[in-house]
Amino acid sequence: xxxxxxxxxxxxxxxxxxxxxxxxxxxxxxxxxxxxxxxxxxxxxxxxxxxxxxxxxxxxxxxxxxxxxxxxxxxxxxxxxxxxxxxxxxxxxxxxxxxxxx
Amino acid sequence: xxxxxxxxxxxxxxxxxxxxxxxxxxxxxxxxxxxxxxxxxxxxxxxxxxxxxxxxxxxxxxxxxxxxxxxxxxxxxxxxxxxxxxxxxxxxxxxxxxxxxxxxxxxxxxxxxxxxxxxxxxxxxxxxxxxxxxxxxxxxxxxxxxxxxxxxxxxxxxxxxxxxxxxxxxxxxxxxxxxxxxxxxxxxxxxxxxxxxxxxxxxxxxxxxxxxxxxxxxxxxxxxxxxxxxxxxxxxxxxxxxxxxxxxxxxxxxxxxxxxxxxxxxxxxxxxxxxxxxxxxxxxxxxxxxxxxxxxxxxxxxxxxxxxxxxxxxxxxxxxxxxxxxxxxxxxxxxxxxxxxxxxxxxxxxxxxxxxxxxxxxxxxxxxxxxxxxxxxxxxxxxxxxxxxxxxxxxxxxxxxxxxxxxxxxxxxxxxxxxxxxxxxxxxxxxxxxxxxxxxxxxxxxxxxxxxxxxxx
Numbered sequence: 001x002x003x004x005x006x007x008x009x010x011x012x013x014x015x016x017x018x019x020x021x022x023x024x025x026x027x028x029x030x031x032x033x034x035x036x037x038x039x040x041x042x043x044x045x046x047x048x049x050x051x052x053x054x055x056x057x058x059x060x061x062x063x064x065x066x067x068x069x070x071x072x073x074x075x076x077x078x079x080x081x082x083x084x085x086x087x088x089x090x091x092x093x094x095x096x097x098x099x100x101x102x
Numbered sequence: 103x104x105x106x107x108x109x110x111x112x113x114x115x116x117x118x119x120x121x122x123x124x125x126x127x128x129x130x131x132x133x134x135x136x137x138x139x140x141x142x143x144x145x146x147x148x149x150x151x152x153x154x155x156x157x158x159x160x161x162x163x164x165x166x167x168x169x170x171x172x173x174x175x176x177x178x179x180x181x182x183x184x185x186x187x188x189x190x191x192x193x194x195x196x197x198x199x200x201x202x203x204x205x206x207x208x209x210x211x212x213x214x215x216x217x218x219x220x221x222x223x224x225x226x227x228x229x230x231x232x233x234x235x236x237x238x239x240x241x242x243x244x245x246x247x248x249x250x251x252x253x254x255x256x257x258x259x260x261x262x263x264x265x266x267x268x269x270x271x272x273x274x275x276x277x278x279x280x281x282x283x284x285x286x287x288x289x290x291x292x293x294x295x296x297x298x299x300x301x302x303x304x305x306x307x308x309x310x311x312x313x314x315x316x317x318x319x320x321x322x323x324x325x326x327x328x329x330x331x332x333x334x335x336x337x338x339x340x341x342x343x344x345x346x347x348x349x350x351x352x353x354x355x356x357x358x359x360x361x362x363x364x365x366x367x368x369x370x371x372x373x374x375x376x377x378x379x380x381x382x383x384x385x386x387x388x389x390x391x392x393x394x395x396x397x398x399x400x401x402x403x404x405x406x407x408x409x410x411x412x413x414x415x416x417x418x419x420x421x422x423x424x425x426x427x428x429x430x431x432x433x434x435x436x437x438x439x440x441x442x443x444x445x446x447x448x449x450x451x452x453x454x455x456x457x458x459x460x461x462x463x464x465x466x467x468x469x470x471x472x473x474x475x476x477x478x479x480x481x482x483x484x485x486x487x488x489x490x491x492x493x494x495x496x497x498x499x500x501x502x503x504x505x506x507x508x509x510x511x512x513x514x515x516x517x518x519x520x521x522x523x524x525x526x527x528x529x530x531x532x533x534x535x536x537x538x539x540x541x542x543x544x545x546x547x548x549x550x551x552x553x554x555x556x557x558x559x
Contacts, residue, residue, distance in 0.1 A: 003252070005232065005334070005353070009273045011150050011247035031147035036246045043333055044231040050477035052331045056231035058474065058512075060238035061141060062134055062188075063219050063364070065507040065543055066474065076545060081134065081186075083147065 005039040005056055019088040028084045035060070035067050035079035038090070045069055045079055046092045070094050103127065104428055107197055107207055109189050109367060110215035112140020113164075113410045114402025116172045117417030118213050121433065123180035125425050130182045130207060132189055132199055138172045140217060141237060142410045145169060146245045157244050159269070160306065164410070191539035192370045195397075198539075204548045211397045211428075213420050214368050215413070218403035220358035221383070222512045223258070223463050226470045227327030228357065229477065231334030236262045236358030240269065249275035251354025255338045257281040257324055259456040260360035261307060261409075267317070268310045279350045280314055281340055283359070284456045285321040292455025299448035319343070323462065327355055359458050362515065364404045369537035371398050377530035380453045381407055382460070383515055384534045390439055391423035392416055399424055412445035463516050464523030472520065473513045475506025483517060484524050492525040494518055494533045507543050510535045 014029040021038055028037030035057050038045055044054035045067055057067035060080045067079040072089040106122055108115050111133035122129045131138070137145040143158065143165040154162040154169075175181040187201030197207040220235035227233070234242075234250050236258060242248050249270065254277050256267055267280045282289075297304035311318060321343030328337040328349075337351045363385055365375070373394045374387040385406065388394035392401050401420040402413035415438050425432035466472070468481030478501060486501040494517065497503065503517045504510035510517075518532040525532075 005251060006242070007249045007252055007275070009243070009247055009249055009275060010152055011146070013151070014149060031149050031246075033246060036242070036248055039250075040248070048229065048477065050475075051229060051471070053229055053329070054231040054332055054334060055229075056334060058233065058238060059219060059235050060241045061219065062542070063508060063511050064235075064474070075547075083136070 017086050021090045032084045034082045037084045105210045107209035108213045111138035114413040114417035115215035117414045118421040119181045121421035132184045132187045188542045213399045215402040216364040216404040218361035221362040225324045229471045229474050230329035232354045234356045236356045239356040252276045253278045253352040255279045255352040255355045258358040259284040280318045281322040282320045283459045289455045292451050295451030361407050366537045366541045382458045392420035408445040415442045463519040473503045478503050504535050
């Protein structure tokens with residue numbers, strides 16, 4: 001059950017890229033999207049705001065907005081269409097904004 | 103010089119840009135992708151190693167030609183390409199776009215080649231992690247070299263269902279079932295007409311299908327997706343054509359019922375819409391060349407759902423129409439129009455072969471989530487109707503189905519089916535959700551921190 005969601009099938013000979021999610025240090029590969037990199041370590045990206053379930057993206061073409069992820073400095077990303085960059089510090093929720101994560 | 107803005111760098115946008123560049127215009131092409139190609143011919147990031155043959159199979163030659171042509175046009179300075187950029191709004195001949203920075207791009211003529219998304223029918227449980235669109239599974243494989251799960255079920259209908267199954271299997275993904283909601287009877291009837299219009303394409307589909315063997319089931323009814331709130335999808339419950347119940351264990355389910363034209367920007371640009379009974383959705387009113395209004399042209403799947411080959415033709419035709427309207431010399435359109443008509447016959451036959459599951463959507467249980475963005479259920483929508491009446495925009499305002507962050511892209515067709523069935527009306531009587539800017543969610547900061555950059559006129 002704790003296996004990550006994604007499986008790499010090809011293109012594995014790329015340089016590693018280090019980033020963090022919710023304070024945990026993780027590694028992706030050069031050319032991964034933020035969504036790919038996270039779901040190769042986790043089962044989901046975030047929790048739904050309007051239901052009990054976890055979310056892991058849906059359309060992967062920037063249309064559904066299911067894959068929102070936050071940066072520690074506050075900005076929001078569409079994980080499916082944002083390339084992973086070394087040193088990114090990501091959060092799976094919006095943090096201490098009023099009403100967020102309540 | 104006439105300023106032409108093209109939105110979208112898929113097969114339609116690329117061919118439109120090529121024709122205009124050939125006539126000496128230097129069009130601006132705005133696209134959300136990092137590299138031009140669109141969805142079907144989407145390219146992996148630089149540094150990836152698979153060949154076009156590996157990525158696009160029988161269509162590799164077409165992909166190579168499109169990518170090469172566009173890259174050459176950009177390198178020669180014949181086209182100005184703005185990648186990773188979204189058009190948020192169109193107003194008074196100015197496109198408000200957001201990429202690294204926010205810009206305003208004034209234009210005289212606009213070609214919209216915005217493509218399509220998967221067309222989704224809700225299935226109980228589809229809000230859970232591990233449920234994706236069919237297109238998503240294909241994008242993950244093509245552009246990232248990953249499978250979105252270990253035990254994969256594909257469900258829905260349309261050509262992508264079979265094609266994706268073959269691509270996943272060839273790449274070594276764990277495919278456990280392919281569940282087609284189209285009854286075999288419809289597939290045979292529509293399939294004959296498909297073969298009459300495009301024999302090679304139809305035969306390729308039949309042969310791919312045969313190779314799926316007993317993974318493939320036709321005439322399936324999807325009952326529900328079993329999931330754990332933390333871990334996501336665990337199984338798909340379905341009935342076969344004879345009504346026997348099955349539970350297929352899986353950790354990923356990809357859903358899709360062919361395509362939904364992406365018309366948000368056309369609506370903002372003032373286009374008119376007609377209900378298309380064949381595609382069973384609202385499409386932009388335009389002539390065969392793609393003229394959709396004053397200075398407005400449409401091409402590709404956002405105009406008519408003809409697929410990638412049809413999109414290349416439509417892109418050329420829209421550019422030819424634009425050149426003619428400017429009174430400039432333009433290439434001949436007759437041959438292109440004849441081939442486009444054949445694509446339309448094929449598309450109509452395909453719609454009969456792989457129908458949208460209207461009855462199943464209308465009968466969804468009250469606790470089924472219709473709006474994935476905000477978790478609004480079919481029951482909430484139905485309970486709204488006595489107050490809102492059957493008009494989709496009013497029902498949206500009261501129920502919030504269509505109001506979420508995807509702006510109705512994945513729920514509005516299902517919502518209209520539910521409204522129409524509940525009120526005893528034909529689906530088009532529920533009306534069409536009006537598009538609102540911004541066409542993509544945009545951070546407030548883009549408006550606060552950076553002054554918009556006005557392009558030189």
